[in-house]
Amino acid sequence: MENKIFYPNKEISKNALIKNMCEYQDLMDEAKEDYEGFWDRFAKEKIDWFEPYTKVLDESNAPFYKWFIDGKLNVTYQCLDRHLNKRKNKAAIIWEGELGEKRVLTYLDLYYEVNKTANLLKNQFGIKKGDRVVIYMPMIPEAAIAMLACARIGAIHSVVFGGFSAEALRDRIIDAEAKLIITADGAFRRGKPYLLKPVVDEALKEGCECVEKVLVVERNQEEINYEEGRDYLYNELIKTESKYCEPEIMDSEDPLFLLYTSGSTGKPKGVQHSQAGYILWAQMTMEWVFDLKENDTYWCTADIGWITGHTYIVYGPLAAGATTIMYEGVPVYPDAGRWWRMIEEHKVNQFYTAPTAIRLLHKAGEKEPLKYDLSSLRVLGTVGEPINPDAWMWYYETIGGGKCPIVDTWWQTETGGHMISPLPGATPIKPGSATFPLPGIMAEIIDTKGNPTPKGEKGYLCITKPWPSMIRTIWNAPERFKKSYFSTCTKDGKPVYFSGDGAMYDEDGYIFITGRVDDVINVSGHRIGTAEIESVIGHHPNVAEVAVVGKPHEIKGESIFAYIVLKGEDTKAEEMQMVQEINEMLVKDIGAIAKCDEIKFVPGLPKTRSGKIMRRILRAIAKGEEIKQDTSTLEDPTIVQKIQSCML
DSSP states (O other): OTTOOBOOOHHHHHHOSSOSHHHHHHHHHHHHHOHHHHHHHHHHHHOOOSBOOSEEEEOTTTTSOEEEETOEEOHHHHHTGGGHHHHTTSEEEEEEOTTSOEEEEEHHHHHHHHHHHHHHHHHHHOOOTTOEEEEEOOSSHHHHHHHHHHHHHTOEEEEOOTTBOHHHHHHHHHHHTOSEEEEESEEEETTEEEESHHHHHHHTTSSOTTOOEEEEEOSSOOOOOOOTTTEEEHHHHGGGSOSOOOOOOEETTSEEEEEEEOOTTSSOEEEEEESHHHHHHHHHHHHHHTTOOTTOEEEEOOOTTSHHHIIIIIIHHHHTTOEEEEEOSOTTSSSTTHHHHHHHHHTOSEEEEOHHHHHHHHHHOTTGGGGSOOTTOOEEEEOSSOOOHHHHHHIIIIISTTTSOEEEOBOOTTTSSOSBOOOTTTOOBOTTOOBSBOTTOOEEEEOTTSOBOOTTSOEEEEEOSOOTTSOOEETTOHHHHHHHHSSSEEETTEEEEEEEEEEEEOTTOOEEEEEESSSEEEETTEEEEHHHHHHHHTTSTTEEEEEEEEEEETTTEEEEEEEEEESSOOOHHHHHHHHHHHHHHHHHHTBGGGOOSEEEEOSOOOBBTTOOBOHHHHHHHHHTOOOOSOGGGBSSTTHHHHHHHHTO
């Protein structure tokens, strides 16, 4: 089925922003012929500038590229103020809690709430331009409001996923040197309350002297501890603040936010995004990839703790003047029909979710969608990892009724927005393929010296020209930024951005992503560095050595598989106890997403004579595949057979 092509729905094509592949190719040609002119045209067309820029692109200090030099703007003006003339009564955010509560914030409502919160941050907490604010929140409207309030006054927000542990939160607070934490008492998941504020309390016990105050939103009215002089209740303080707050005038290259992503070195990386380039591409991709229309209702199921939530729940939809849905809970509460019921009720037009969720819902209730009217859907999207053909077909036929194009988007935290994706009115789609680069994006599959990779062969997926929404640096680590992204591949003698992913072209030039080429595991669309997991496991007193690999998983995409060498003799009972202890350590230090699905205790690890662990061998063993590597070069060639015997 991978070679079957699904052509765009004629009705969608007729009204689409980009109607066919000729229009797509015209845009690609425009960018290739005059790259800066292409971006200049859209920057002038899309952004409401306070002061115009004097230069489109500055490459003088590559790879620290700068865009729209000297331009002045405010991202919240782009997302809110400029819509008030014709969209003030249009729903900006439709929120639904897991227990069924609903809130609708119009553009005027959201404008007022953001201004009040911005004033609160300025007036009562002394937050100013350039200060870092950590947001550790559930999926409630106040999370989006907090992000926008920071942007309103020029503070740099760092959103930390609400499932991360106190230790993971602490690491991010310390690295960003955050002055303020915005959190909530808790939220609901699977119908039950869970607490967030105690995690913040634990994180602040040591090493977080930079934090002066904690602002707490009441969500589920759980009893929590308040430390006098440090902790403040948002719900009370916000009542006295003014609805008007002048937006801070920001330079196009001022930082907008930090978002920490796992790295193969174990230490999370603070990905830094700028103002103008980020919001421009967020808006353009929102309009192009989802074929957005004025009266559409759009729903992305991500969490704001990830880049997908930043770009395609908050900034992109609001910049485009869309109605965006936020949902608090899990897809199967109270049953596997929850999401389909919401699509029917809200008449959702674009639905954007992860292959993990699609596989879960397919397995939990294959026939469940048939109970609901999903006819409002026009575009379906996937994000986070490649989608397998079986899940693709169920999504296409059962959810989309065979009429909705599936935009299988490839992008990263570092790219800021979509890079490779079908266009719903134009692109013929192959299941499992992200298809082609978006207009203006020079994505290529090459070898390390920049030579094109022949069709059918794996290569390195690189972006060979800078683009406006790209990562600017790693916070406080410029050398790490260069080494992480610009040290692997070159083209025409110049370093180019390497995504870390492998990919290949098929015979028709379609791009298929083949997965990470470094040691990062993609669990349910969330990237986790193997070094980060190994570091935690290595702290167990009985662990001598550990190696972690990813293994294909029917629901998650990849699961975490750990090989552990113990320090001494053990029994099966002790091993079972250790599995429990190790997973408890992982949950505590990283979060529940880092739990190992499988742990095998082995007598040793396959290493070269230089001491390098041969992970390809361990991946093959975990998958039950034939070992194709030459094992004679290993320090102990017999270790592979010994490990394999432990798998029985």
